[in-house]
Amino acid sequence: MVTVMLLSGLLLLLLLLYFALRRPPGIPPVSRSLAPSSDEMVTEALLFGFLIFLIFLSLRRPPGLPPGIWGLPVVGWLPSTSVCLSDQVMKLRKAYGDIIMWRIGGLTFVFLYDYDTIKNALKRLELSDRPTFFTYSVYSPGSTIGLIFSNGLQWQRNRRFTLRQLRDLGMGKTALEDAMQEQARQLVQDFKKHTGKDQPLPLSLGVAVLNIIWTMVADTHHELDDPKAHDFIRLIGMTVDHLQGPVFLFNIFSWLQTLAPKFLKKRLGYYAIKNDLKRVQGTMKRLCQNTWVVEPVLTEVPEVAFDFVQCLHCYNGIHLSDFFNILQEIEEFIKEHKATLDPSHPRDLVDFYLIELQQFKDSPQENTLSDDDLTEVMTELFIAGVDTTTSFLRWAIKYLAKYPQVQARLQRDIDAVVPKGGFLYYHERSKLPYLEALIHEVHRCVSLIPMAIAHTASQGTQIEGYTIPKDTVVLPHLECCQKDPKYWEQPHHFHPDHFINPDGSFNAKKEGFVPFSIGRRSCPGESLARVEVFVFLTVILQNFSFAPPPGLELTMDKDPEVLIFNAPKPYRVIITERV
Missing domain, CATH: 1.10.630.10 (Cytochrome P450)
Incomplete structure (x- = not known):
């Protein structure tokens, strides 16, 4: 969650820096001295390259996760509001199997379908906590x-x-x-x-x-x-x-x-x-x-x-x-x-x-x-x-x-x-x-x-x-x-x-x-x-x-x-x- 927010912030910052340093198209330099120097061009190229790298990181799914839906940067892939969520998740089983991943918003969700998998997973201490949802924090x-x-x-x-x-x-x-x-x-x-x-x-x-x-x-x-x-x-x-x-x-x-x-x-x-x-x-x-x-x-x-x-x-x-x-x-x-x-x-x-x-x-x-x-x-x-x-x-x-x-x-x-x-x-x-x-x-x-x-x-x-x-x-x-x-x-x-x-x-x-x-x-x-x-x-x-x-x-x-x-x-x- 923190990683997604940091990447999003850096992405926005780099975009602002890039467009701030870049001369608007169609406007010629007033004089040769105002034309971008080679150092400025290198800086722009580095910023642009780093921007592409951040976009790649945000689109790339970490290795080892279950199969499923990764979606877009920051927003993931939002569920439909016309079908109840449990039915949408149930349909994904045919495509991805008994354990699937779905990134919704800034969170990664993992859904378990098989009875034996659920039984074994939910008895483990490291899977016993509740997430820090807003709706949960209102009560606790x-x-x-x-x-x-x-x-x-x-x-x-x-x-x-x-x-x-x-x-x-x-x-x-x-x-x-x-x-x-x-x-x-x-x-x-x-x-x-x-x-x-x-x-x-x-x-x-x-x-x-x-x-x-x-x-x-x-x-x-x-x-x-x-x-x-x-x-x-x-x-x-x-x-x-x-x-x-x-x-x-x-x-x-x-x-x-x-x-x-x-x-x-x-x-x-x-x-x-x-x-x-x-x-x-x-x-x-x-x-x-x-x-x-x-x-x-x-x-x-x-x-x-x-x-x-x-x-x-x-x-x-x-x-x-x-x-x-x-x-x-x-x-x-x-x-x-x-x-x-x-x-x-x-x-x-x-x-x-x-x-x-x-x-x-x-x-x-x-x-x-x-x-x-x-x-x-x-x-x-x-x-x-x-x-x-x-x-x-x-x-x-x-x-x-x-x-x-x-x-x-x-x-x-x-x-x-x-x-x-x-x-x-x-x-x-x-x-x-x-x-x-x-x-x-x-x-x-x-x-x-x-x-x-x-x-x-x-x-x-x-x-x-x-x-x-x-x-x-x-x-x-x-x-x-x-x-x-x-x-x-x-x-x-x-x-x-x-x-x-x-x-x-x-x-x-x-x-x-x-x-x-x-x-x-x-x-x-x-x-x-x-x-x-x-x-x-x-x-x-x-x-x-x-x-x-x-x-x-x-x-x-x-x-x-x-x-x-x-x-x-x-x-x-x-x-x-x-x-």
Whole structure:
């Protein structure tokens, strides 16, 4: 990256020097004494030769890289905006093989397609870091806080802490599953209000998922029809949309952060993504305290805030409070937890974090924990945990509505093993092998995060004999694994029997199945998400059927603007209560 910028700067400088020293054509020298001397001509020739050399260097691909697209100096080769990035990358496999290189902007990207290659690469320490993308740095400045975008010791400690707290707070335990069952029961009551209508899925679906995270993080929850919880769901969705919008240009052209004028930054979403984070954290604090100001009275509001307010008003009438001092409010919430902390009876993830923070009082040099880090961990759990699980449930219901024969088979299976009004715990899931197969097949078909979260090479290394220079962005193409004919009988069709053994049992160990990524950076919330999805779908299908509105065909087309998260396009469905 630095090399590209230096070459670009030298190239521009030499061009300026060349044309400054060169006499304009058609203008004769005033006198012989003003004609260029032989020394000047030699200087011009040397500058011109060096210019050609720099152009050659910028066009020349370093040796040892995987095959692929090198592109033009400085800009590389930009992807199309009319086809989603994962599909463009997938097409390159036919031309270049299982490992390809693509220079986009000032960065070199390496994409991995083969399951074994991905598995071996992602378990390596030198490929465990996150790149210094602008969008990542908004959440984790300098990769020093949080869980998803941090690196090094900070990431290792936060990952261990999060996994431990997910376990201790109930992941895999009956207490948390009982809370899920209660949310599912309330979801049934809310869905009954929406039966027989041609409409989108109710937002209560997202609130039910949200409440599971609330219970673990802050020991609280909200009613499924609570308007402020609905606003939070919309805000999370908007935040994810901004993450994969045109703001991506600031990732591949880092100099835009310094040189781009304000109007361009505004248009590309530079300010919006920064304000999204503040709004999520501010809303988290207010929801934790059960306080909400519907229409804030603001006196001095930045132009960006006005734009965001207008955007929210267009987004189903969202009204959020306070655009200022958000992080300070989060700090106050943490202080309240500190004041009421009882180390012998921790209530939630915040308490566990504060207890661990206290343990480093006597050795501050070893401490990587802080209030800012806690705020970021909470934020990432909400954005990642709520949006992905809710998007998956929306995908699953869309597939069920499109394939009524699959839906009917699942309902027959559920009716046979679960009494009306009863529940099935996750450890009893072997009684519903086809439901397990359905869940896995939806994961396989949609690939919620088609190319995972980006990795970077913290040092020069090799993959399958190819040279991977330091700071190369490495992306495993998970969707390609999950649609590889080597592993799947019908790779491009919805076919739950991919996961059914000949004896009718569920086949849990399928190579090429990587919906939660793999290796050192695999999703820490995988187990929680699996339980949530199983519990919610069992109860939903026990009580309701789903169908497209008359005359409407549901399509599974991707959004061409998708860069990171493959959320379903908005769709309408008719909910029918089963009797």
